Amino acid sequence: MMSLLRRLWPAALLPFLAGCFVSEESLIEAEAAVLPAEGEIIVCLAPDDPCLTLQRQDDGYLAEAPNPEEEDLLVRFAPLIQAGGRQVFIAEAGLQTEDGIAYTYGLARRLPAPDERGATMQIAALDCEELDDAVLGQFEADGGTIGAGKVTECQPVSLDQLKETLLTAHRAGLATDAWWQAHAEDL
Incomplete structure (x- = not known):
């Protein structure tokens, strides 16, 4: 996964994705997707990295890649x-890879007012490694997969399983x- 992540943009997302919840298929179906803002969403991750502007597109948001040779970032x-x-x-x-699209998950909430950098939404990193043994055991019992290597990756089988675990x-x-x-x- 880390070799895959090194090729993804923006670099600011790399810490957000380490030890993450991932899926090879989208867990958020179009009918389950919501639009938390009428217009654009501004997300600022690391203090030294530029903020991302997510523009509304269909049932989600699009952040355009900074370079033409990179793929856009799709968010639901x-x-x-x-x-x-x-x-x-x-x-x-949804992150474009050589093998298709890989999906990674985090938590988000709207800010009551834009912060000093202009962010309108706050993002929280999710780390499988912070789950206790009981939660991890139930996750696997419910069909989820835990990949151990340099980074622990949890692969839920459904949006409901991800919600329950979180x-x-x-x-x-x-x-x-x-x-x-x-x-x-942690970002």
Whole structure:
């Protein structure tokens, strides 16, 4: 996976994808996708990296590649839970690879107002390695696959399984700014 990730843009997404939830097929079907904003979404990951502008396109958003030889980034959102007075979404990024499209997942929530860099949405990294043994065991019992190597990758079999796993592991933290700050720092 890491050799695949090195070829993906933008470089700012690489830490977001390490130890991640991934899928070879989209888990967010068109009918499950929601549009968290009428217009564009601005996402700022690492402090030194440029922010990404996601333009609404069909049932998701598109971030155009900075170079013509690179592929665009396609993002879809699905609602997860209301927490701390805000809707939390599962974010699915479709990344073009030599073998097709690979999908990776994170969490997102709208900011009440743009931050100092202009971001309108906050992204939280998801790391399989932070799941305890009980959650990982249930994940595998429900058909998910855990790939161990340099990076642990969890491959859920469905959006429902991904939602259940994330809520089991993170429900209490999703309502707190401290949880979001800690997971944004993992980017």
